[in-house]
Amino acid sequence: MVSICFYFQVHQPFRIRKYSIFDIGKNDNYFSDSSETNLNNERILKKVSEKCYLPMNALLLELLEKHPNFKISFSFSGVYLEQLEKYAPDALESFKKLVDTGRVEILAETYYHSLSFLFSRGEFYEQVKRHEEMVQRLFGQTPKVFRNTELIYNNELARVIESMGYKGIIAEGAPFILGWRSPNYLYSPAGTDRIKVLLKNYKMSDDIAFRFSEKGWKEWPLTVPKYAQWVNAVNGGGEVINLFMDYETFGEHQWADTGIFEFMRYFPEEIMKNPDNNFKTPSEVIDSYPARGVFDSPRFISWADIERDLSAWIGNEIQNAAIRKVYSLGFKILKAQDPELTEKWRKLQTSDHFYYMCTKWFSDGDVHKYFNPYQSPYDAFISYMNVLHDLELRTDEVIKKKILLAENLKENIYKEN
Amino acid sequence: MFGWEFPPFNSGGLGTACLGLTRGLKNNDIEVTFVLPRKVDLDVDFLKIVYGDDFGSIKKSYVINSLLQGYSTSESYEQRILADGEKKPVIYGRNLFEEVERYASIGGDIARNEDFDIIHAHDWLTYQAAINAKKVSGKYLVVHVHATEFDRSGGNNVNQYVYDIEKKGMEEADAVVAVSNFTKQKIIENYGIPSNKIKVVHNAVDFENYTLHEMHTLKKTKKIVLFLGRLTLQKGPDYFVYAAKKVLEYYPDVVFVVSGSGDMERAIIRKVAEMGMADKFIFTGFLRGKDIREAYHMADLYVMPSVSEPFGISPLEALNCNTPVLISNQSGVSEVINHCLKADFWDVDEIANKIVSVLKYGELQRCLRDNGSKEVKSLNWNDSARRCVDIYNDLLRRKE
Incomplete structure (x- = not known):
C-alpha cells in the first residue's frame, strides 16, 4: 500500500512599498503600493488569483466531487488569508468550498510566515495561536499537524511542537539530509515520544513543481501514466509519498499552457487505477502508519535553495542586521502596547522580506531574482530599514505619551489626596 | 586597429x-x-x-x-x-x-x-x-x-x-x-x-592588486561621498550636487569630494557655494593614476549619476578599490554589475535616499563592498x- 499525501503551501507576504529616507516620520503606510510594479500587493494577489487560485480550486473541487477517495491538504499563512479577505473574497470562498468537502486538511503554521521560532519563542507561540484562531474562524477546523515557515526544522522545533499538542510535523526530505533513509516512511523526531515527522519526497515533488515544463529534462513531457508508474514503483518500498509544493506551482510557476492543469485533472484517476494506491491527508497518514525510525536533525534545515539551510534568509550581513533590528524592537513594541504598531511590527517579520535581501545570486540566484519584486537585494534592505526606523520613532512616541500620561495621573492622584 | x-x-x-x-x-x-x-x-x-x-x-x-x-x-x-x-x-x-x-x-x-x-x-x-x-x-x-x-x-x-x-x-x-x-x-x-x-x-x-594606503585623515572623522569624472553634462555632476543638498538634511556629517575637470567646473563650484554647501565640498581638480586610486580608497561611496553613459568603467575601478558604488540606470556598466545600488540620474531623491542608506547602515556598505569587489573580479x-x-x-x- 502506498499513500499519496499532497500538501500545498499558500502564502503571499505584505510586501513593503518603496520607502525612502524621506518617508520616515511622514508616512506610516508601509505595505500599500498602488503602482504597476510587483510591490503592489493587491495587484499581485488578484493576478495570482486569476492564474492559479481560482482555476486550481475549481479543478480540485471537481476532482474531490468526482473521486470520493481523493484528499489534499493546505497550509495557508495568516497574512495570505488576510489578503484574501481583503482583495479576493471570491478565492477565499472557493477555498472554503474545498474544505467543506471534508477531505481537505489544513495545517498549522505561524500567522506571519515568520522566522520567530529562531528569534523569539514568545512571538512564535503567539503567532501560531493567532493562526489557529483564524483557521478556526474561516474554515471551522483546528490544525493537528504543524509546518514551520519554509519547512525550517530541527529537533528542538519538533520537541516544542510535541509539547504544544500537535501529532505531527512536516520537514524537507532531500537526500543529503536523509542519508540512507527513504522519505517514503514516517519517522519519529529525535527526542520526542509521540509525534511523527512527514518528509517531503523531494524528487517526486520537484518533478511537478520545478521540472514539469523543463524541456531539457529527460523525462519531459511528464505524463500522468509515466508519473503513476513511478508511484507504483514505490509500492513495497515505502508507505507514503509526500508531495509538498507551493500552490502557485499550478498556473503561476508552471503556466496553464504547460499542461499542468491537465496533468492534475487526470492524476487521481490514473493513480487509483492501481488498487494498492490511495490518497491521505497528513493526519490520516500519521494515524495509518507507524514511525519506522528516528529522524535526527540537530541543525536547522529548510526546503529552500540547493543548500536546504537558512542561508536564503540569514546568509549575509544585511539580512542579519535587518532581522536583529526587527526582533530587538520587540521590547519597545511590548512596552508601547499599541495594537496597530504591534500588527505592523509582526507583518515586518514575514520571512519574505529577508529572502528579498538574499545576495547569493550566482548559484541559486535565478530563483531569488524571479521572486524578488525589488530591483536588488540592497533596495529591499533600504526600504525595510527605513520602515523599521519609522516604526521605532512611532513606538518611541507612544511610549513617551504613556509615560507622560502615567505621570499626570500620579500627579492628579497626589493632588487629590 | x-x-x-x-x-x-x-x-x-x-x-x-x-x-x-x-x-x-x-x-x-x-x-x-x-x-x-x-x-x-x-x-x-x-x-x-x-x-x-x-x-x-x-x-x-x-x-x-x-x-x-x-x-x-x-x-x-x-x-x-x-x-x-x-x-x-x-x-x-x-x-x-x-x-x-x-x-x-x-x-x-x-x-x-x-x-x-x-x-x-x-x-x-x-x-x-x-x-x-x-x-x-x-x-x-x-x-x-x-x-x-x-x-x-x-x-x-x-x-x-x-x-x-x-x-x-x-x-x-x-x-x-x-x-x-x-x-x-x-x-x-x-x-x-x-x-x-x-x-x-x-x-x-x-586589475593590478592595489595595496591599501594608509587611511586618509579626512576619512577618520567624516564619511566621504565621491564623484569622479569629467564635469560635463553627460556625467551628471549637477545631480550629484542636488542630491548632496538632500543628503545633508538627513546626514550632516559627510564630505562630498568632486574629482575631475570640465566645462561645467565653474558652474558646479558656483552652485555649491550658492546652495550653502561650500564647507561640505572638496574639489580636487583632475586626478591621475595613483591619486585616482587614493580617491576611491578614501570614499565610503562612489556615485556615478551619468545622464547617458555608454559603458562607464570607473565604477569597476572603484569596486576594485573596495569602494561600493551607486550608478545611474542610464549606463552600460549597470548591465554587468549586480552588487551595487542603482537609480535614475534624474531621481535626486532616490540618489539621496541611497547615499544616506549607505552612510547610515554599515552592513549595507560592507555587503555592497564585499560582494561588489568579488563580482568585479570576475570581469x-x-x-x-x-x-x-x-x-x-x-x-x-x-x-x-
Whole structure:
C-alpha cells in the first residue's frame, strides 16, 4: 500500500512599498503600493488569483466531487488569508468550498510566515495561536499537524511542537539530509515520544513543481501514466509519498499552457487505477502508519535553495542586521502596547522580506531574482530599514505619551489626596 | 586597429578600454597593429604600435601631432588651440573637423603598408581613416562604439558633422560593436542600424592588486561621498550636487569630494557655494593614476549619476578599490554589475535616499563592498576580447 499525501503551501507576504529616507516620520503606510510594479500587493494577489487560485480550486473541487477517495491538504499563512479577505473574497470562498468537502486538511503554521521560532519563542507561540484562531474562524477546523515557515526544522522545533499538542510535523526530505533513509516512511523526531515527522519526497515533488515544463529534462513531457508508474514503483518500498509544493506551482510557476492543469485533472484517476494506491491527508497518514525510525536533525534545515539551510534568509550581513533590528524592537513594541504598531511590527517579520535581501545570486540566484519584486537585494534592505526606523520613532512616541500620561495621573492622584 | 589615445596618454575611458582590449586580444592569440594619431612615448610590449617614424617614406603621415583628444567637442578643441597655440606646433588644421579629415587621409596609406585581416576602429574620430583603409584593402571593417554624439551632447545640440561621420562609419562597417545594450539601443534608434548587425561586447577592467594606503585623515572623522569624472553634462555632476543638498538634511556629517575637470567646473563650484554647501565640498581638480586610486580608497561611496553613459568603467575601478558604488540606470556598466545600488540620474531623491542608506547602515556598505569587489573580479578583458574574436571569425567565415 502506498499513500499519496499532497500538501500545498499558500502564502503571499505584505510586501513593503518603496520607502525612502524621506518617508520616515511622514508616512506610516508601509505595505500599500498602488503602482504597476510587483510591490503592489493587491495587484499581485488578484493576478495570482486569476492564474492559479481560482482555476486550481475549481479543478480540485471537481476532482474531490468526482473521486470520493481523493484528499489534499493546505497550509495557508495568516497574512495570505488576510489578503484574501481583503482583495479576493471570491478565492477565499472557493477555498472554503474545498474544505467543506471534508477531505481537505489544513495545517498549522505561524500567522506571519515568520522566522520567530529562531528569534523569539514568545512571538512564535503567539503567532501560531493567532493562526489557529483564524483557521478556526474561516474554515471551522483546528490544525493537528504543524509546518514551520519554509519547512525550517530541527529537533528542538519538533520537541516544542510535541509539547504544544500537535501529532505531527512536516520537514524537507532531500537526500543529503536523509542519508540512507527513504522519505517514503514516517519517522519519529529525535527526542520526542509521540509525534511523527512527514518528509517531503523531494524528487517526486520537484518533478511537478520545478521540472514539469523543463524541456531539457529527460523525462519531459511528464505524463500522468509515466508519473503513476513511478508511484507504483514505490509500492513495497515505502508507505507514503509526500508531495509538498507551493500552490502557485499550478498556473503561476508552471503556466496553464504547460499542461499542468491537465496533468492534475487526470492524476487521481490514473493513480487509483492501481488498487494498492490511495490518497491521505497528513493526519490520516500519521494515524495509518507507524514511525519506522528516528529522524535526527540537530541543525536547522529548510526546503529552500540547493543548500536546504537558512542561508536564503540569514546568509549575509544585511539580512542579519535587518532581522536583529526587527526582533530587538520587540521590547519597545511590548512596552508601547499599541495594537496597530504591534500588527505592523509582526507583518515586518514575514520571512519574505529577508529572502528579498538574499545576495547569493550566482548559484541559486535565478530563483531569488524571479521572486524578488525589488530591483536588488540592497533596495529591499533600504526600504525595510527605513520602515523599521519609522516604526521605532512611532513606538518611541507612544511610549513617551504613556509615560507622560502615567505621570499626570500620579500627579492628579497626589493632588487629590 | 585605429585608436585615438592610449594610456598613460589618455583623457578618459576610451584609451583604457583600448589597452584592455588589445591586451585581451593578444591573450587570445590575435596580433594587433595599433594606429595612433600622434607620437607618444609608449612602452608596450604586447602589440605593434604604428608610428610614422618607423615607416620610411610615409613616416610623417602616421604621426599626427594633433591636439585632438577623444572627448573633444568642436568648441572645446578650439578653446584648447587658443590656449595651447603659442606653445605647441599645430601641424594640421585649426579646427577639429579638419583634423579628423587629415587623420582619415592616412588610413589608406597604412592599409597599403600593413598586413592584416580585419580593420577595427574605435569611435567616430577614427572612422574615416578606417573607411579609407577598407576601401584600399577590401578587408572587413568593425567599428567599435564607445560613445555616441547623443551621449556626449546629452541629446541636445547634436553636432550634425559628427553624427554624419558616426552614421557613415556604422553603415560602412560590416559589424558594429556596442559597449552595452544601452548603447546598442541608441545606435538602433538614432542611427537606424539593424539590430542584428550590432554586437554587444561589455568593457572589463584589468586589475593590478592595489595595496591599501594608509587611511586618509579626512576619512577618520567624516564619511566621504565621491564623484569622479569629467564635469560635463553627460556625467551628471549637477545631480550629484542636488542630491548632496538632500543628503545633508538627513546626514550632516559627510564630505562630498568632486574629482575631475570640465566645462561645467565653474558652474558646479558656483552652485555649491550658492546652495550653502561650500564647507561640505572638496574639489580636487583632475586626478591621475595613483591619486585616482587614493580617491576611491578614501570614499565610503562612489556615485556615478551619468545622464547617458555608454559603458562607464570607473565604477569597476572603484569596486576594485573596495569602494561600493551607486550608478545611474542610464549606463552600460549597470548591465554587468549586480552588487551595487542603482537609480535614475534624474531621481535626486532616490540618489539621496541611497547615499544616506549607505552612510547610515554599515552592513549595507560592507555587503555592497564585499560582494561588489568579488563580482568585479570576475570581469576580464580576455573574455571581452574573445567576443571580438568571435565577431572577426564570423565575418571571415562569410567570405568562404
